[in-house]
Amino acid sequence: MILKPFSNDLGISYKKFQQQNYFILINNNSLKKVNIKGINKISSSNNREFIELSDNDIISRRFEEIPLSSVLISKENITEISNLARSRLEFTDTETHNEITFSELGAVFSIEMFDMIWLEELMSEGHRKGIEIINDTMIFGEKSHLFEKFTVNLERYEKYLQNPSDFALIESIKIETEKIIEEYNGNPYDHFLLALLYHRPTSFQDLTAAKKEFIISRELSAEIENNDLTAMCDMMLAWFAYIEKDYDKAIEISHRALDLEFLSVPEIYFNLSKFYAAKGDSGNSIQYLDEVIRGFDFLYAIKAGIDDDFNKIKNDLNEYISMARDKAKKGIMKRLNNMGIFFTK
Amino acid sequence: MLILDDKIFKIRDKSVSEISSRMITEIEMHVNGDSFMDYILSSNIVNELSKVILKNNNSYEISYRSNYNRLNILKNSVNWVPEEPLTDFENELFDLIREAESFIEVDDYSINDRSKEIISKSNKLFQEYCVKSKLIDKELRSEFFIRLNRIRAYLSKDDLISTYKCHTAIDELDILCQNNEKLFYDVYSSLKNRTEEVRSEFNKMRNYFDYNTIKLIELKLDKITDILESQSYEIIRKAEGIVNEIEYELNASAEIKLKRTIEIVRSELDSLKTSIWLDDWLKIREELEIMISEAESTGLVKDLNLDKFKTSRLILQKKQDVFDFIDKLESAKNCDKSLIAGEARRMLRTESSKVDLDGLNKLMLPCAKKEQEERSPVTMTKKKIFYLFVFLLTLTSVILFLINQKLTRQYYNTKGQKYADIVETMAYSEFKAGKTPDKSLIRKKLLVPKEDFEIIAITERLVTVMYKGEIYKKSIRSRK
Numbered sequence: 001m002i003l004k005p006f007s008n009d010l011g012i013s014y015k016k017f018q019q020q021n022y023f024i025l026i027n028n029n030s031l032k033k034v035n036i037k038g039i040n041k042i043s044s045s046n047n048r049e050f051i052e053l054s055d056n057d058i059i060s061r062r063f064e065e066i067p068l069s070s071v072l073i074s075k076e077n078i079t080e081i082s083n084l085a086r087s088r089l090e091f092t093d094t095e096t097h098n099e100i101t102f103s104e105l106g107a108v109f110s111i112e113m114f115d116m117i118w119l120e121e122l123m124s125e126g127h128r129k130g131i132e133i134i135n136d137t138m139i140f141g142e143k144s145h146l147f148e149k150f151t152v153n154l155e156r157y158e159k160y161l162q163n164p165s166d167f168a169l170i171e172s173i174k175i176e177t178e179k180i181i182e183e184y185n186g187n188p189y190d191h192f193l194l195a196l197l198y199h200r201p202t203s204f205q206d207l208t209a210a211k212k213e214f215i216i217s218r219e220l221s222a223e224i225e226n227n228d229l230t231a232m233c234d235m236m237l238a239w240f241a242y243i244e245k246d247y248d249k250a251i252e253i254s255h256r257a258l259d260l261e262f263l264s265v266p267e268i269y270f271n272l273s274k275f276y277a278a279k280g281d282s283g284n285s286i287q288y289l290d291e292v293i294r295g296f297d298f299l300y301a302i303k304a305g306i307d308d309d310f311n312k313i314k315n316d317l318n319e320y321i322s323m324a325r326d327k328a329k330k331g332i333m334k335r336l337n338n339m340g341i342f343f344t345k
Numbered sequence: 346m347l348i349l350d351d352k353i354f355k356i357r358d359k360s361v362s363e364i365s366s367r368m369i370t371e372i373e374m375h376v377n378g379d380s381f382m383d384y385i386l387s388s389n390i391v392n393e394l395s396k397v398i399l400k401n402n403n404s405y406e407i408s409y410r411s412n413y414n415r416l417n418i419l420k421n422s423v424n425w426v427p428e429e430p431l432t433d434f435e436n437e438l439f440d441l442i443r444e445a446e447s448f449i450e451v452d453d454y455s456i457n458d459r460s461k462e463i464i465s466k467s468n469k470l471f472q473e474y475c476v477k478s479k480l481i482d483k484e485l486r487s488e489f490f491i492r493l494n495r496i497r498a499y500l501s502k503d504d505l506i507s508t509y510k511c512h513t514a515i516d517e518l519d520i521l522c523q524n525n526e527k528l529f530y531d532v533y534s535s536l537k538n539r540t541e542e543v544r545s546e547f548n549k550m551r552n553y554f555d556y557n558t559i560k561l562i563e564l565k566l567d568k569i570t571d572i573l574e575s576q577s578y579e580i581i582r583k584a585e586g587i588v589n590e591i592e593y594e595l596n597a598s599a600e601i602k603l604k605r606t607i608e609i610v611r612s613e614l615d616s617l618k619t620s621i622w623l624d625d626w627l628k629i630r631e632e633l634e635i636m637i638s639e640a641e642s643t644g645l646v647k648d649l650n651l652d653k654f655k656t657s658r659l660i661l662q663k664k665q666d667v668f669d670f671i672d673k674l675e676s677a678k679n680c681d682k683s684l685i686a687g688e689a690r691r692m693l694r695t696e697s698s699k700v701d702l703d704g705l706n707k708l709m710l711p712c713a714k715k716e717q718e719e720r721s722p723v724t725m726t727k728k729k730i731f732y733l734f735v736f737l738l739t740l741t742s743v744i745l746f747l748i749n750q751k752l753t754r755q756y757y758n759t760k761g762q763k764y765a766d767i768v769e770t771m772a773y774s775e776f777k778a779g780k781t782p783d784k785s786l787i788r789k790k791l792l793v794p795k796e797d798f799e800i801i802a803i804t805e806r807l808v809t810v811m812y813k814g815e816i817y818k819k820s821i822r823s824r825k
Binding site for chain 2: 070072076080081321328329338340341342343344
């Protein structure tokens with residue numbers, strides 16, 4: 001499914017947005033969107049003040065439910081695209097460990113999945129090297145027991161993401177992580193994990209604290225040239241800047257992430273396009289949108305079409321989509337003609 | 346609206362057609378949608394379709410089109426309508442053609458492919474028949490079968506007039522065959538044979554041509570092969586010119602070959618001038634010139650070489666002769682020997698005849714005789730001196746031995762007497778002390794080997810000892 005991204009123009013606070021949008025992690029690495037019943041259960045468990053929601057309170061985010069330009073997508077394609085998007089999230093093979101990374105998901109990624117995707121990304125080459133360096137450093141500094149605790153916390157967090165209504169679990173993970181940091185604050189992954197915990201829409205959500213932890217994590221990971229983690233931190237810091245409506249800051253931080261040549265996170269490109277659109281800068285917005293569509297995933301065209309921030313540059317976006325359509329059409333027709341196949345009106 | 350250009354879009358196979366139609370329908374649906382997503386989604390299908398079409402086009406050409414063309418060519422050659430009763434050849438050939446047609450007509454490349462072997466078989470049968478029957482020329486062949494059909498038609502009728510007409514037709518057919526046979530031998534067969542000969546000759550002489558010439562000749566030979574299959578005496582006649590051209594090239598090359606061979610063999614002979622005796626060389630040269638003349642007149646260069654003269658043996662022979670002479674010379678002791686040997690060695694490097702060596706041999710004889718004369722007195726003197734030397738040596742040895750013996754005896758005597766004095770002294774002191782001298786005690790005090798010395802007796806007045814086999818006595822001093 002391609003979901004409408006959060007926008008400052010959505011008419012809802014970020015926390016409320018988070019509280020009505022959950023995914024859970026299934027054993028074989030599938031992600032499943034939680035229904036209203038599940039939403040209420042999770043949000044209530046994690047927030048004592050939460051008031052249960054009804055169907056009408058839920059903001060419609062699925063692209064299938066949002067009218068889109070026929071230049072972008074014709075009605076006949078909606079099912080096919082929908083199936084394609086679902087296949088990136090939900091896997092029928094329960095035996096194998098399926099990949100849910102930023103690059104695999106592409107436009108299907110949504111901010112509420114961030115922690116789950118990050119846990120998967122930790123398996124990647126770049127992160128594993130970084131973790132090994134931290135592990136070695138901590139062993140050398142006789143803090144290996146703390147690293148073990150960190151890995152235990154990761155496993156527990158994964159368990160939490162499989163059942164996000166277990167508030168006691170996330171709370172204990174937070175307390176444990178804070179204790180670890182108190183004893184040794186040199187592990188950027190501890191700070192990153194704590195930032196994610198603060199980011200969750202629980203009763204202890206604190207975006208300022210989350211931002212602070214992301215900054216520390218970024219500094220520590222930059223010191224050891226762990227570009228993967230550094231870029232992850234920048235992605236979230238840019239996101240926070242966006243939520244605070246500091247679009248220039250968001251753009252600056254996004255560029256900083258791209259300067260690390262971190263190419264396997266298409267969402268950074270899309271977010272950059274989104275931030276420019278939020279500013280009304282259609283030129284730059286279209287440029288980065290075009291880059292992410294052509295370089296990573298054509299479904300970003302739909303994501304932009306349903307993102308409220310792009311409404312500010314609607315005309316230019318439509319023009320771009322129209323041009324993209326014509327270009328794609330020309331390419332297809334040429335190839336068909338070379339095969340002796342001609343379509344005439 | 347969908348339009349397919351059959352010059353490009355050539356799909357005959359049913360299964361390929363179904364697959365491609367499905368794909369095109371799907372693509373058409375997206376084209377009708379005309380949205381950005383439609384074209385993006387169709388790109389995968391277009392990729393697959395292009396692979397299908399590429400594969401199809403290959404199969405179309407290989408399995409269908411090429412076989413179709415071959416079959417058509419064959420059918421063009423078989424340009425008569427056979428009438429009953431068919432000949433064995435017609436039966437077999439037309440059965441094969443029908444079979445090939447049945448495979449070609451099917452919309453399935455794998456079945457089209459099966460026609461390939463049948464068509465090859467038909468072609469082979471047809472070619473063999475044409476050569477065997479000498480009906481190489483298409484027009485004549487066609488005429489032949491038209492007349493044959495006429496004969497068959499007459500035969501099918503059962504009346505007298507048809508029988509007479511049949512005879513006339515057969516006569517006419519016979520004349521056609523005779524004329525054809527003449528043309529077959531004069532034009533086709535003769536050209537074919539000439540071509541084979543030329544090809545064979547060319548293959549033998551390849552090394553004498555440069556790369557471009559070889560390629561040109563090969564092209565011409567291939568052209569001739571094609572012409573021979575042209576089924577037209579008129580066209581085959583034109584190939585004679587090409588054969589002439591090749592023969593001209595080969596002849597020109599044959600002359601070059603002859604000249605080069607003569608040059609080479611003469612040069613080889615020149616190089617042997619110093620290596621073999623001049624007499625042999627002159628003989629070989631004479632014979633070689635005769636061989637060269639023969640080759641020039643016949644053009645055959647196969648045996649124009651020095652093999653039969655066994656030059657390696659002659660080279661060895663000269664060396665052997667000279668070295669034998671030098672060996673013989675070495676054993677003679679003569680102050681002129683080195684000069685003669687040098688002269689002999691020089692012959693190995695220069696043109697020289699056996700006679701020259703014989704001359705050197707004669708020079709060596711007087712030296713040998715003189716040497717023999719001088720050899721006897723010298724030998725005698727040497728022997729004498731030797732014997733004398735030996736005698737004197739022996740004499741000296743004997744004298745020295747005798748002297749040595751005497752001196753040794755004198756030495757031992759002195760020593761023996763001395764030992765006797767020592768024993769007397771010891772015995773005297775014992776007696777003086779009022780003791781009786783103990784022989785063994787006194788003996789122990791003397792460091793003389795046991796086997797050399799012995800105290801025989803010690804009395805009041807006398808000591809007797811034995812040293813080295815001799816007895817020595819000493820009177821004991823008075824003890825007052």
